[in-house]
Amino acid sequence: MEYIEFKLNGDNMKYEGDASDRLLDVLRDTYKLTGVKCGCKEGECGACSVIIDGRLANSCMIAMGSIQGSDVMTIEGFSKTERFKVIDKAYGDVSAVQCGYCIPGMVLATECILGKNPHPTETDIRRGISGNLCRCTGYNSIVKAIGNAAKEGEGLW
Amino acid sequence: MVKLNNGYVPETIDEALAIMRDEKVKPYSGGTDLMIEGEEGISYLFLNKIPELKVITQDHDYIKIGAECTFTDIEESDVAPQILKDAISELAGPAIRNFATIGGNIGNGSAKADSALILFVTDSLIRLRGADSERTIYIKDFYKQRKQLDLKEGELIIEVLIPKRYLKNYYYKKIGTRKALAISRVSFAGLFHEENGVITHLATAFGAVEPTIVRHSEIDGMFIGKTISEAKSLKDNYVNAYDNAMNPSAGRVSKEYRKTVCINLLKDFLGVNGI
């Protein structure tokens, strides 16, 4: 049996399906990780964001074969970290979560922004979430939350 | 090399080319175009784990970028040219740039491809290999017609070679649908070099306006060897030549819009360079 070996939220996985299967579908249907959302299936909205080998990815645009040997993290895995706690509080304090559908993706994008640059400017932040669409907030509160997380999380990133 | 259900993950170029020769596979670079269609039951040849294809180097004449370099790799490289970085920085969003590759962008064959425009204006080369063959051709010869490439059976794009000589003074403008996640409506790139008041190089290319990227080096040649003041007197001829040569397609925007904006940008490019 040829299976795809990869790490999912720290656990070793063996996926037995097709290499052409879509990571988004596999995460949601096979591994029941429904925190990863589907907004468009075309890589245009970021609701399906995950982190692969430390980089932000649209899981709807990833075929399983391409993550052979890779490390995948979803919101379920990230929400167990210290960094998440800081981001969680920052978003909560400015009520950046409205309908919530874009939020798991935004949180992972936040982690990638701060992971690359612990003291981002507002432009850096907006650029970092430019692939995550939000229809509710107008983005201001999310941008503010990320800036606050950077300040509060001094030393974590 | 790892064999999967309906997929292969080679570790070297030779492994990849052998599979291309022997099996019915579709090359998969970053997946960001292929997965939009999301064909089922197709056998992919995953190229993203081949280190040889992810190298960015330079020699005396060229900057060489491996086909599997993602746009993020290019953005973060000290070696990649700034004009290419500018074009890439406006492409899609971070998650796409993390996975989309320059090879895939070219391999899509679209005149809207942001990186391809830069390769055209720089008169770049593209190196292709099959299991038993190798060739290096100009990028403009690689694009035959709309979405049709001179890619032979069993061939893979290995790297692009960007001539270093005239990269410093460039003009780049992309008109997308918004400031991120934007498909090009019109894009333009220009290079200009003068030495002791004489124009030694001028190159322009237009993307997203015709079925293939527009590059008329013969028209650009009008200015080579001329002084700035000579060029000024030739400006109208030059612009008219482009006006006549260009035949934009209608798409999400009209031909008129495309033509008008192309000419505007062309004039602006000349203007910032003193013409």
Add this chain to the structure above:
Amino acid sequence: MEKIGKSVVKKDHAAKISGVAKYIADYPTDGILHGKFLRSTIAHANIKNITVPELPDGYMIVNKDDVLGENKVHIVLEDMPVFAIDTVEYIGDPILMVLGLDENKVEDIVSKIVVDYEELPAVLDMTKSEVAFFDYHLSKGDVDKSFEDADRVYDEVINTGYNEHIYLETNGMIADYHDGKVTVSGSMQCPYYILKAVQLATGLEKDKVQVKGETTGGGFGGKEDYPSILACQVAVASMKAKKPVRVIFDRREDITSTSKRHPSTARYRAAIKDGKITAMDINIIYDAGAYSTLSAVVLQRGVICANGVYKIENLRVHGKANKTNTVPKGAFRGFGAPQVFFDVELFMNHIAKGEERNSIDFKKEHMVMQGDATSTNGKFHFHVPLNEMIKEAEDLSNYKEKKELYDKPQTGRFRRGIGMALAFHGAGFTGSGERDLIKAVLKLKKHQSGIVEILSANTEMGQGLHTTLSKIAGKELGIPFDEIILSNPDTDEVPDSGPTVASRSLMIVGELVRRAAARLKDEWIDGEEQIIEEHYKHPDFLIPFSLDNFRGDAYPTYSWSVQVMEVEIDMLTGQHNVLGAYGSFDVGTPIDMNIVVGQMEGGMLQGIGYSSMEYMDHDNKGRIRNNSMSDYIIPTAMDIPVIKVQVHVAEYPEGPYGAKGAGELPTVGVAAAYIEAVEQALGKNIDHIPFTVEDTMKTICSKED
């Protein structure tokens, strides 16, 4: 004592941010049949024949013959069938559903069905339609005489386009028919609307239909009427299959076949005498699409608000909602008002230019004040804070200095403009709708333990309602808001407190919560379970409204906005760069400041999209070509970085702690401010939205002719 407006961490924050909150598509699908629609590919046709391929075991078709109740979807009228009968009226009209366990197989079967259409002429231009679903006339004073006596007459035609919600979560519904009862769960704004519709379609009694509103990923009105349609379809399917049925739309299906904002065309005429407007004569057509859905009420709001914030004593408004063979239009934040507020504010700007007057001064001379009559001879019973809010918006944006600066001739590549627009939003249902149609009932349940639970049918779709209602109950009872229970609505458990629409939930239902909580506090008995029931009371001060002649108070009160947009145009490419979006908003007392500001910012951004980049249209076959996220362009975080909001408070005594409806207001007034800015930058008048990059280039080129 702490003000209620002090921001809190929202109740739904934790579940949503950790990915734990379940939306309808997140529920396990074992044993559930997936449903996919076969939709019409022709705008108008008779269905002559349908050839279905042989179906594997466990796969079935659901169509009009399977509707056990009436093949009608109750929205306002009942002209839309659950499944097409013998005709299709628009591209996307659902003909039948294919059901089965494997989604891919279901899709494959749909693709193999052959429909034999007999094509009929399709009406795609609203101005050429001969069918008006609704036709309303509003008239007061002597309009004709005013025009006869006028010094000058202004006459303009103004158009507005499509607008699509792009809630990040597409429509989705699951129906489970078992033991004679059907339970429908999904993404929705109005559980009781769905209950009524499903009753009609299934023929089941009220106690045999249960509707559960799941966590909803955005609505904006797009899930006001549409879910009733989908719910009927899945309920019928589940009854046939005797198994649960699940339909989750993919994005393209959602974009092309669900409700949109009504495109409109309007002719505005104004009579000027001695420098003042003495009369307006307005004709509006809304493109209703193929079925009537909510067009009656959208049109009513459009007609009532057509003259904007201005006192026009001689007023005639004629509005029609015309049928076209295009996707049925519905509710979208503002609900008919964004169109007419764009029209009237643009018109006023142009009149001011024509009269060589400063636009704000000219507008101020015509603005209503407290005590003035409304367009329908109701009254502005409460303070109209526009003058103060204009000053606030001016200060926020540096409007005056910039307007003066940008009025000077501009010659560079980048040219700037700034615009200001005034608007109101009448909160709550039009006229006596709350009293006669909705009759909201709200319950508070005090458990034996002392835990208090709010029983309301209103949904949390991101607007923070579960938090604000809990804050109101908590404040009244002296209980921390996060100890108040408020679950997603289940019609088996909650009374009908009305739909989550019309910016009514906080103002109307919130007040019911407050009164119930106050009563509970008075009547509290420790250790006993208590239920307090509160019924809607129509405010006494309201002048009765009649739709027959459009007279009376259409709305109990108004929320107000003054918005400023600063835009820069690249004259070489036609591209827009929004330098700043500013607004002063009065929604009465903010029940939570962060929530109010978040709504204002989000609503403004939607309005900016509506003005510029969100272009959508049908082609000459009636097809919507902008059918994906890459083709229907909404703003990203990089597009409009400067949005500044100021909250102005003019309390409404009948609203909870003085609160008024807030949700729709910020979208209503944006477009005219945006376009005024673009007009200043280009030095030319504009007559439509969305005003795209290509429109801009055309105007730039024509200017040079």
